[in-house]
Structure formats: C-alpha cells, structure tokens
Amino acid sequence: MAACVMPIAQLSGQGSLPTRNQLGWLDRLFAKRTAFSENCPTFQVRIKPRSVGSVENGRLLVSGEMPVPGLSLQVSGDRIWKTRIIDPEQVAWLHGFTWLDDLAAFRDADAVSLARNWVFGWIDVFGSGQGPGWTPEVSARRLICLVHNAYVVLAMRCDSERETFSRSIAHHAEFLEPRWQSKCSGIARIEALTGLLYAHISLDLGNDRIIGAADSIADECMGLVDEDGSIVSRNPEELLHLATFLRWARFALLDAGIKPRPEHVAAVERVGLVLRSLCHFNGVPPRFHGGHTVPMDYVVQAIAEAGEHSSYCKRMAMGFARLSSERTSVIVDAAPSLSGWASRNSHASTLAFEMVAGESPIVVNCGSGKGIAPKFAWESRETRAHSAVEVNDSSSSRFAIPRFGQRTGDEIVVYSPKGTRVVQWPDTTGNTFAAEHDGYVALYGLTHLRRLDLGMDGLSLWGEDTLWARSSGHRVVYERAARSLTGGIPFAIRFHLYPTTEVELDENGQYAALVLSSGEVWTFEFEGDAFLELEESAYFDKTARVAYHTPQIVLRSRVVGGSAQVHWVFEHSG
Numbered sequence: 001m002a003a004c005v006m007p008i009a010q011l012s013g014q015g016s017l018p019t020r021n022q023l024g025w026l027d028r029l030f031a032k033r034t035a036f037s038e039n040c041p042t043f044q045v046r047i048k049p050r051s052v053g054s055v056e057n058g059r060l061l062v063s064g065e066m067p068v069p070g071l072s073l074q075v076s077g078d079r080i081w082k083t084r085i086i087d088p089e090q091v092a093w094l095h096g097f098t099w100l101d102d103l104a105a106f107r108d109a110d111a112v113s114l115a116r117n118w119v120f121g122w123i124d125v126f127g128s129g130q131g132p133g134w135t136p137e138v139s140a141r142r143l144i145c146l147v148h149n150a151y152v153v154l155a156m157r158c159d160s161e162r163e164t165f166s167r168s169i170a171h172h173a174e175f176l177e178p179r180w181q182s183k184c185s186g187i188a189r190i191e192a193l194t195g196l197l198y199a200h201i202s203l204d205l206g207n208d209r210i211i212g213a214a215d216s217i218a219d220e221c222m223g224l225v226d227e228d229g230s231i232v233s234r235n236p237e238e239l240l241h242l243a244t245f246l247r248w249a250r251f252a253l254l255d256a257g258i259k260p261r262p263e264h265v266a267a268v269e270r271v272g273l274v275l276r277s278l279c280h281f282n283g284v285p286p287r288f289h290g291g292h293t294v295p296m297d298y299v300v301q302a303i304a305e306a307g308e309h310s311s312y313c314k315r316m317a318m319g320f321a322r323l324s325s326e327r328t329s330v331i332v333d334a335a336p337s338l339s340g341w342a343s344r345n346s347h348a349s350t351l352a353f354e355m356v357a358g359e360s361p362i363v364v365n366c367g368s369g370k371g372i373a374p375k376f377a378w379e380s381r382e383t384r385a386h387s388a389v390e391v392n393d394s395s396s397s398r399f400a401i402p403r404f405g406q407r408t409g410d411e412i413v414v415y416s417p418k419g420t421r422v423v424q425w426p427d428t429t430g431n432t433f434a435a436e437h438d439g440y441v442a443l444y445g446l447t448h449l450r451r452l453d454l455g456m457d458g459l460s461l462w463g464e465d466t467l468w469a470r471s472s473g474h475r476v477v478y479e480r481a482a483r484s485l486t487g488g489i490p491f492a493i494r495f496h497l498y499p500t501t502e503v504e505l506d507e508n509g510q511y512a513a514l515v516l517s518s519g520e521v522w523t524f525e526f527e528g529d530a531f532l533e534l535e536e537s538a539y540f541d542k543t544a545r546v547a548y549h550t551p552q553i554v555l556r557s558r559v560v561g562g563s564a565q566v567h568w569v570f571e572h573s574g
Contacts, residue, residue, distance in 0.1 A: 027136070027179060031129035034174035041203040043166040047252045049148040051101045058106025061099060062114060068093050068545075080118060081125040085132070089371045089545070095126075095133025096141035104149045112152055119146070119153050120161065123168050129175075136179045137188045140195025143172040144248065147198045166203070173199035180216075186224035187231075187242050193217045194249045201256045210258060217249050218261035229270030230318035232342060234335065236278050237291035239318070240299060243271045247301060276303045277317035280329045280356035286320070287354070287367040288333050290345035292542040321422070321433050326458030327358045332450075333386075334435050336417040337397040343413035345370075348395035350417050350437045351450045352386035355461060355570065360516040361498040362570065363387050367540040370409055372547055377409025380540055384494060389448050389465050391491045391559075392481075396439030396448070415442070424451070431456060444489055445469045445477030446559060459572035465493050468563035478562055488558030493566060495524070499539045499550040505532065512553055514570075521574040528566035530557040 057067040068090055085091050093099070103115040126133060133142065146153070146169065154162055173196060180192035197213040199205075224231060224242070231239055246268045253260045278285045283299055285291065315322055319335030332353040338346040345368070355363040366385040369376025379385060383395040390396075398415040419438035436449040451464040469478040482489055497503060500517035509532045512524040526532060537552035557564055 024135075026182065027134050028129070030179055031134035031175055033129075035127070035129040035171055040163070040167045040170045041205060043150065043154075043162070043169050043202055044204055045150050045154075046201050046204070047147055047198060047255050049104075049151070050248055050251065051145065051148045053101030053103070053105030055102075055105045057099070057102035058104075058111050061103060062106060062108070062110045067099075067102070081121050091132045092138055092141070095122075095131065096138045097122075097145035098141070100145045100149050100152075104152045107152070112155075115149070116153055116157075120164065123164060127168055127171065129171075134175065136176060136182060136192040139172055139175055140180075140192040143169065143176070143195040144198055146172075147202050150202075169199055170203060173203065173205070186220055187238055187245070189220050190217060190224070190242060190245045190249075193220065194245045194252075197249055197252055201252055207258065210253070210256060214249070214253055214258065214260060214264070217246070218263040221246070221263050221267035225267040225271060227270070228317070229267075229272075229274035232338065233289060233345060234319050234338065235289045235291045235345060236275070236285035236287075236318075237294055239271060239275060239278075240285065240294050243268065243275060244301075246271065272303055273314065274317045275299065277314040277322055278320060278331065279303070280331065280354070280361070281324070281327055282356050282359045282361070284356075284361075286331045287365050288320070288349055288352075289338075289347050290368045290370065292367055292540075316422075321435070323431060323433055323452060323454040324458075325431055325454050325456055328356070328454060328458035328461070330355045330452060330454055330461060332433060332435070332452065334420070334422055334433075336420045336437065336439075337413050339397070339413040339416045341412060343416075344410045346397070346413050346416075347381045347386065348383040348397035348399075348413075348416075348439075349386040349388060350396045350420060350439055351435060351448060352383075352388035353452065354387065357458070357516070357520065357522070357572070358518060360500075360518045360520065362501065362514065362516065362522065363495050364498050364539065366496060366538055368542065369538075369540045369547065371542060372540055372545050374407065374409060376538070376540060376547055378407040378411070380538075381409065384492075385496075385538075387495050389450070389467070389491060389493050391440045391444055391446060391448075391467065392485070392489055394440065394443060396437060419447075423449070440467070441474055441477065443477075444481045444559075445474040445479075446489070447474070461570045463568050464565065465568075466563070466565045467491060467559050475562055478559075482559075488560035488564075490556065490558050491564070493530075493555040493557075493568070495553040496537045496539075497551050497553065499548040501551070503534060503551050503553065505534055509533075513573075520572065523571050523573050524553055524568065525571070526555055526566060526568040528557065529564070530555040530566050 060067050100115055103111040154165060176192055176196040180189055180196060193213055193216050200209045200213055250260050250268055284293060321332040321334040323330040330353055333349045336350055337348055352365060365387060366380050369380035383390045396417055397413050399411040400414050417437035417439035422435045424432060424434035431454045434451040436447055438447050440446045446467045447470050449466040453462040469475040502515040503512050505512050514522040533554045535552050535554050537550050538547040539550045540547050555566055557566055
C-alpha cells in the first residue's frame, strides 16, 4: 500500500501544530487504512536480538503477577486483551510488548507458551488497527520487541501463524511509514524510524526502502544531537534511550549488510561519550530533569559505543560537571533549566548535585514523580526536591501557573536562571568546581555561589554555599524583600539521602552520622550561622511507581545584611 505523508501544518492551520486529539484521530485512521495489504512478504529473522529483558519480571508474569504496579489483569490466554486500560504508562508497557523481552529472558516452556498466546491474541483483537496501541512510538516499540523475539514466537509454528505474524509486521511498517513524522520529539522520531527500519529489513522490502529509513535516522541525528553529544532536554535517561535506539538501528543495518551513514555513527559515539561522563562510579547516570534509574545493561552497551574514548570522562558534559577521585563521584547540574514549550520535564535543579561512593549512593535528588501521583509530579520539579539551595521556599526556576488551579506536573518553565556561570572549572584532577546562578535575583536580589572540593582520596567532599547581593541594584531588591520578612531572608541547604542510608544527629545538632548500605560510615559537619535538622524526603521510583520514604539533611539559615555563607563537609570515617 502506498504511503502518503501529510505535512503537520496542514492539520490545524498553516504553521500551527496539531492537537493531541488530531494526532490520535490520524493515528487511528492510518492504523485502519494500512491494515489490509494485498501482498505480504514473508518475515525473515535477519536482525539479532539485542533488547534485554528481566528474568524476575518473566517469572512474575508466568506466575500470574504483573510487574507494573496498579495493573491487575487476567493473564491466561488472550484474556489479557479484554480489559480496557487508560493509564498511559500501563498502555505503553502492555501494548509496547515490553513483557515479551521479560518472557524471552525467563524462557521456560510456560513463558514461551504465554508469549505466543499474548502475541497472537493481540493480533486477533487489535491487529486490524483498533485499540490504544496504535501510536508511532508504541507501535515502534512493539515492532522492535517482535523482531527481537521472533525466534521465540515463531519456533515450531505452522505456516498460517507465520503468515499472520508476517502480515502484522507489514501492517506496522505501512503504519509507521507515514506517521513517524507526526512526532515532534526527536527521540520519539528515532524510535519510530528504528521500528520502520527493522520492518524493512525483516520483510526484505529492498535496499531503497532500507536506505531511505537509514537516511532519515541520520538526518534526525544532525538536528537532535549536538557536536558535544548532548540533547536539548538534558535528561540522562532520555539520552540513554536515544543511544539505545541509535545502536539498534546501526547494528540492524550492519546485519543487513548496509553501512550506516557517518552522521549516524558519529552521533552514537558522541552520545556514548557523554553517557560515560555522566555515570557515577556505580555505573548509574544521575536523576536530573525527569530521568530515573536505568538498566545497567543498556548503560554498559551505550558506553561501549564511545569507541576508543569509552574509558575517558569529560569534566563537563551536557551542562553537568563531574568531579571524581578514587571511588567517589559527584555530578552537578551546572546549567540553567530549559524554559519555554520544550520544558515540561525540566526541573529547578540548578547547582544541585548527586554523590556516590563506590557502589553506594549518598546524596541524591528525589527524581521525577510523574506516573506516581499528580502532586508528586509537580513537587518533584521544585528546587526543594533537589540537593540544592532553596531561598524562602522558592525555586530557582519558576513554572507557569495552571489555568484552572490544578497542577499536573506538565507546566512549562517561564523563568530560569539567566546568569548561570561556572567560575572554576574542574581541573585536571577533577576535584574542584565552583559556579553561580542568578535564579533568586529577581525576587530577593541574591546570587547563589556554590563551591565543591572533592578530596584527592575520595574520602571527603567540602562545600561552600554563599548568597549575596552583588550590586547596588541587587541590594535594592534584597532590602525591599528583607523588609517584608522578620530576621532576614530564610534559606535552606538540602541534602537528600538515598533510601537505604541510616542517619542520626548528635544531641547538640552539630553533626550527623551516616551509615551506608555497604556498611561504610560517613559524617556530615558544618560551619556558619545555621541550624542542622533532619527532615523526611521521598525517593521516586518510576519502575515500582512508588515514593520511598528517605531522610534529608537540612541546614537552615538567614541572609542578614545582604550576604550569608555556610561551609559543610561529608567525610568518610570508617
């Protein structure tokens, strides 16, 4: 069936973007129009499986449990497809066939039988274009999983089932051909194009169509990945997803005997180097700007694509500064938050940091609360949800006020620090860093300067936080704000701790003792006019969709006379 591409601007007026409802209507239209192809090539296993499933999740599925919180379905036969699901995360997991990787990883007789029943059950119920799974990104994810696990689904199957499978793959290809361009997000486009490429190769639709998809991927790389290997969102998890799709597309082309374009290969290497630079010593990227903890297997594979630079770490990558010594790493958000329409996942985390010693995280950020509860989705984006300095309960970036008073967590950033400036770059040893931002100047006339010094042995992190009115104009703003507050302008320095960390204050409130999950003991001390407190915090887990209770260390003080400075130190003590 010939594919036609409708320019986005034609959908809702010249130069305007389509609404979500318009995109959904077009997805459903094309899903049904492309469901009946006259000629269907035979599916061939030409791409090696590269996705990594969870053996534990596979075991849960076979036992009748769902590894997605809040999702309770009848798992026998095709009855799983009889229940209506509206939660976007659950729809993406179920109709994106992520479970197929898990069943293939577990791979006993029951898992293989369940995988086949679910795959052919889905084709029977939704294969003609119905249901919530016909969006470009979910369809591409499903298609990739089907191709990766075809050896499980098709083993010892009859010719009619193989033809049904082939027709489904062809349907996905015909749907994605015109619809991948409907996605505004570059990463979603790469995912859709990777799925399209997989279909063209597996159905042996000819080199022209394969090369066409490969050229589109290379063209998207040029606009999506900058010369340093960074992406606009500065979300490390999104960067890993991008790296994964680009890797899969690259190897699929090589499996088909086609050389990827240089732009594609270069983007894979640059992204791999940035990921290597962003990873802590335990191999996990930091949780900034909507990012969550990610599977280690994918991190290792993406880093390996950095080639000869795979063991090299940049001191500044994607706006993050890296300090490292021996077995301790510190990663700092050293750039302003993204603002405007692309900032719906941006957090007010400027100059926040994370710290890991060996395999044990010590200082963390709360992560993203999206998908857990609307309240958490909003609160997790504020400065107080990060290990940063918060002035008078205000965030360093400000978010749009919702029209109807109900915050959803998708509000755009309308103000972010404009004067973020690194005043001391990490040196050749990677131990010292200093930066400042003006996120609190507009409201309080205060500039925040943070200095960090990681000991050469990796056993101490010294920090200094300074707030001051740096000019006469800032002083005017500060004095006006101070007049409305008694005793100066309050501020808090927050250090969110990993959930498995045990912490206890001494009876005088002068220092804290931290016991890590590894059994290591660290202490926290401070100097300056401040009060040390322990407060409750939350650690948001996207996979489990829960908020774990965790402690945070808080230093509270006030800016009096136009300036305030507090010193603090984390130190290994046993």
